[in-house]
Amino acid sequence: MAIKEILKMGDPRLLKKADPVEKFNTPELDQTIKDMIETMEANDGAGLAAPQIGLNLQLVIFGFKKNDRYPNAESVPFTILINPTITPLENEREDGWEGCLSVPGLRGVVPRYKKIIYQGFDQYGKSIKREVDGFHARVVQHECDHLLGILYPMRIEDFSLFGFHEVIFPE
Numbered sequence: 357m358a359i360k361e362i363l364k365m366g367d368p369r370l371l372k373k374a375d376p377v378e379k380f381n382t383p384e385l386d387q388t389i390k391d392m393i394e395t396m397e398a399n400d401g402a403g404l405a406a407p408q409i410g411l412n413l414q415l416v417i418f419g420f421k422k423n424d425r426y427p428n429a430e431s432v433p434f435t436i437l438i439n440p441t442i443t444p445l446e447n448e449r450e451d452g453w454e455g456c457l458s459v460p461g462l463r464g465v466v467p468r469y470k471k472i473i474y475q476g477f478d479q480y481g482k483s484i485k486r487e488v489d490g491f492h493a494r495v496v497q498h499e500c501d502h503l504l505g506i507l508y509p510m511r512i513e514d515f516s517l518f519g520f521h522e523v524i525f526p527e
């Protein structure tokens with residue numbers, strides 16, 4: 357296991373579309389997931405996408421019981437999600453603050469669909485299908501955006517709500 361370096365905004369590898377995972381339940385996939393978990397935990401992240409550690413794969417992990425980066429967020433079950441698709445269940449979007457380990461120190465308000473169905477596979481190829489809302493839906497949309505080469509600042513509509521975490525949320 358190893359804590360990997362997280363690529364930062366400006367790195368062209370974060371702007372690529374990720375390729376689907378083709379083989380499940382392999383030692384390589386298992387190792388990649390272990391590295392991602394360790395890297396996410398070491399950085400206190402709510403989620404991490406494979407492209408953030410330089411792997412151009414449709415693989416994200418997310419979930420937490422309590423997260424210091426998002427102290428008011430309800431818990432999200434820990435999930436390994438591969439080759440995901442997202443279907444919004446209503447057109448309505450809601451604003452919420454987001455950050456990203458690839459955009460350190462900053463926070464911005466991003467509109468996201470309130471209610472979605474997400475589908476995909478776990479590391480063994482078992483299918484996952486969940487209907488979610490709230491912060492869970494937000495995290496999934498944020499992480500899956502990484503697989504499309506989209507970072508949250510590219511989704512911001514009101515740039516007066518974008519700035520440094522320590523300024524916006526002083527201790």
Ligand code: NI
Nearest residue numbers: 455456457458
């Ligand atoms: Ni991110």
